[in-house]
Amino acid sequence: MQIIILDNPDQVATHAEQWVTEVIKQKSTPVLGLATGTTPIQLYKRLVQRHQTAQLSFANVTTFNLDEYHNIAADNAQSYRKFMKDNLFDHIDIDQNKTFLPICQQDQNPRIQGLAYEKKIRNAGGIDLQILGIGANGHIGFNEPTSSLASRTRIKTLTKQTLQDNSRLFDKDEYQPTMAMTMGIATILDARYVLLMATGTNKAAAVKQMIMGPVTAMCPASALQMHENAIILLDKEAACELSDQEYFIWANQEHQKINQAYGLFI
Template sequence: MRVIVSGSYQDLSKKAAEIMAEQINKKPESVLGLATGSTPIGMYKELIAMNKDGKVDFSKVTTFNLDEYVGLTPDHDQSYDYFMWDNLFSHVNIMKEQTNIPSGIAADLPTECASYEKLVAKKGGIDIQILGVGHNGHIGFNEPSDSFTISTHVIELASQTIEANARFFEEKSQVPKKAVTMGIGAIMKARHVLLIVNDKSKAEAVRQLFSGKVDPQVPVSILQLHPNLTILVDRETADLLPLNEDSREVVLQG
């Protein structure tokens, strides 16, 4: 586990983009696992600028997004398909057919989930997976549960998640109650996991990564078992984490 502490969101975003660009430049045909939400937006802006400056080339990259709301069409302004094209894909030289986002409107959602799982495997798995974390510890839309769900699946969203996402909709009642999400299996099989945290209110969930206990009620806790985990965290959140242990590599940046 490597922890990088940055002084500002801009520094955090820049470092995340540099790590992503390093992966792509090392392996131009990289398979990227991407995330939505407010946290990675700064990273995407940095990657767009790097692409325009010729510092990173997306032309051979394949992407897989973690999740999508059930019931929202790709052109809905709160769908994650729309989010990705608005915040990254439309602004870089990526091939549309190499971008993959699970469908939330498929007629047969279980079949869609199985197909998505198989496609990730067919592409050789994910080289680097971007993650955020929910206040309740969810990663992707893997919500707190009595057990971990390994494969891509349809999930009933927790009330806390619905409440947190209500700010993006005109009314809370418009927030979808279900989502399709990549399971814990594909996330843990990624060769590198990059967890980005820029909100001290999520510190309690992130602390579980240092507890030595893996608990499906706090899904993010499983990442402590990943052999190549990097955590990018802002200084305010880092101050609430136990980062003085010898087993951690802590890097101060910005």
């Protein structure tokens, strides 16, 4: 893991923008894995601004989102398709026919839908850079605690903590789905690079378990310890429970010399 501790959420978003921009410019047909939630919104705003100032084109980009609620219409205000359109897709020059989410409606077999999503990723050549957040319980995507480290795209029942954390996004009497389709942990680990963003003290305990704890299904994000190209962007609040922060800061300073000499990606 490359642990990068920054002063605040704005710096986390700025650093993430640099990684995404680099992979889009370096690859002829880049494939991005995207995340929803509060954390990546500032990243998407920066990417939109970069596009609108003619500094970045998404014309050749293909995207795969981590997850989507089960049995939710694409135009539903709470769908992740709607989130992505509002925060990114409708403001850039991407071909929206090449933006994919793991959808599954009530009349569809989630097992078949999961296999189909995995095939789409393979047919696109695999994911070059996967953007991740982390849940307060250590989930990545909707891979809740006890998720198999070998899991692939499938349907998952959401934990009460996740439902409670996400309930702020739903009106009091609005239907909140209790299940979702999600990329599996093995699917995420197949990405050539993963970039996890975490901000705020509410993520500090999960971040500590991810980086310093054992690799365990009880903290799905800990599987990133086994990824050879995992970049972890943290603000000081999210990093507050980490020990040996001086080493992480020094190691990143040294690593920047490599990045400056040879670029961010192989």
